[in-house]
Amino acid sequence: MAKSKDFPLPVGRYAKLDNGLTLHYLDIGTGPIVVWLHGSGPGASGFSNFKGNYPAFDKAGFRNIVVDLPGFGRSDKPADVNYDLAFFVDNLKLLLDNIGVDRCTLLGNSLGGAIALGFTLDNPERVDSLILMAPGGVEERETYFEMEGIKRMVEVYGQGPMGVEQMRQVMSLQLFDPGQLQDSLLEERAAVAPTQPANLFTTMMVPNMTERLHEITAPIFGFWGTDDRFNPASGTFKIVENAPNARFTVLNRCGHWVQVEHQELFNRQCLDFLREF
Numbered sequence: 001m002a003k004s005k006d007f008p009l010p011v012g013r014y015a016k017l018d019n020g021l022t023l024h025y026l027d028i029g030t031g032p033i034v035v036w037l038h039g040s041g042p043g044a045s046g047f048s049n050f051k052g053n054y055p056a057f058d059k060a061g062f063r064n065i066v067v068d069l070p071g072f073g074r075s076d077k078p079a080d081v082n083y084d085l086a087f088f089v090d091n092l093k094l095l096l097d098n099i100g101v102d103r104c105t106l107l108g109n110s111l112g113g114a115i116a117l118g119f120t121l122d123n124p125e126r127v128d129s130l131i132l133m134a135p136g137g138v139e140e141r142e143t144y145f146e147m148e149g150i151k152r153m154v155e156v157y158g159q160g161p162m163g164v165e166q167m168r169q170v171m172s173l174q175l176f177d178p179g180q181l182q183d184s185l186l187e188e189r190a191a192v193a194p195t196q197p198a199n200l201f202t203t204m205m206v207p208n209m210t211e212r213l214h215e216i217t218a219p220i221f222g223f224w225g226t227d228d229r230f231n232p233a234s235g236t237f238k239i240v241e242n243a244p245n246a247r248f249t250v251l252n253r254c255g256h257w258v259q260v261e262h263q264e265l266f267n268r269q270c271l272d273f274l275r276e277f
Contacts, residue, residue, distance in 0.1 A: 007191050008184070009047050009074060012066070017094040024074035025095070026066040029058035032128075032274070033104040035096070036066040037112030038073075039256075040136075040204065041153060041170070042162050042196065043189025045073030049109055053259050056267040062274065065101065067092070069112070071200040072192070079197035084205040085137070089118045096126070105274065107131040109259065110231060113222075114206045120216050121209065129277060131270055132222040133258050137209045138235040149173040149230035149256065157201070162193045176227045176255040213242035220246035221273040223266065225254030 012026035026046060034057055038049035046066035054064040068075040070091050071083055081087060092115060096104070105128050108116035113135020120127045136144070144150050153170045156162060162170075167186045172178035220243050224236045236248045249269060251262060259266045 007074060008188050009045055009192070011074070013099075014074075015095055015098045017091065017098055019091070019094060021070055021076045021078065021091060021094075023070060023076065023091065023095050024068040025099075026054075026064070027099075028054055028064040028066065029062055031061040031063050033063045033065060033101055034131075034274070035092075035101070035104045035106050036064060037092070037106060037108035037115050038067070038069065039110030039112055040201075041189075042157055043167060043191070043193035045188065045192060047073070048185055048188045049112075049257075050259065052263045053267055053270075057271065060271050060274075065099070065104070067095065069115070071196060077195060077197055077200065079199055081199070082203040082205070083200050084203065085114060085118045085207060088115045089122055092119055093123060102126060103128055105129045105131065107270070108135060109133040110256065111136050111204075111206070113137065114209070117209055117213070117216070120218060121212055124216070124218065127218050129219040129221070129274070130216075131273065132220060132239070133266075134224050134228050134231040134233075134256055135222070135235070135239075136231060137206050138213075138238045139232065140208050141205065143232065144230075147230050147232065162190060164190045166190075167193070173229045174256045175261055176225065176253050177261065180261060210238045210242060213239060213246075214244065216243050217245060219273075219277070221270065222246065222248040223258040223269075224248060224250050225256065225258050225261070226250060226252045227254055228256045230256040 071077045106116035113132040114137030164186045167190045224233045
């Protein structure tokens with residue numbers, strides 16, 4: 001099993017939470033706070049998801065808290081918990097309490113988007129705005145498991161430890177153009193994946209929050225690719241039709257990772273959105 005020191009990921013800061021877990025995060029820049037919440041999948045981490053994005057936010061005058069969620073990256077990976085939405089939301093709250101963040105913008109991709117929605121529903125007074133990229137939490141679990149990308153991930157993960165080539169089989173479906181996949185990204189994720197416990201994925205339960213979206217009054221700006229093979233792009237309309245202050249950019253020839261495939265557009269539109277407040 002790989003040790004944390006062997007991960008090809010930058011080392012940032014560690015926070016020991018009141019529940020005993022230690023979470024790792026990068027803390028880059030000064031100014032209004034953006035908390036970055038990555039998606040799920042074998043080997044995922046905050047850096048791997050957002051390395052091409054948070055530096056632009058830093059240059060624009062924002063403080064960036066790039067989190068490794070529990071079970072991912074350099075954070076603790078307990079094998080005796082249920083990795084459901086409440087678990088992630090509770091640990092995010094404990095982390096923000098620990099590092100003294102009272103209010104922030106939550107920026108989340110996939111699972112991270114679901115966590116952003118769940119946290120906002122529980123703690124509306126702490127969220128200035130949300131930026132979402134193909135967020136989870138707006139479909140039933142069965143719908144996600146019918147998606148080609150989820151099926152491929154389950155199939156390959158079930159075959160045993162994922163090396164670089166096995167990771168490529170899954171990650172190629174994240175993008176409309178898999179030619180944009182960098183070997184360094186695959187190596188980062190392949191190094192982390194063997195350290196993740198099986199219960200991370202078997203207990204990962206995220207409820208459908210569509211019927212509660214009307215409770216979120218904070219501004220929401222989102223992105224979705226029409227060629228997403230992990231989360232159905234129809235989720236766009238569930239959010240804009242139910243959340244009173246939401247708008248989305250929908251991109252063709254784009255998969256699940258808009259922040260990677262359309263990096264400059266994503267960075268520019270997000271910063272324009274944040275400057276409105």
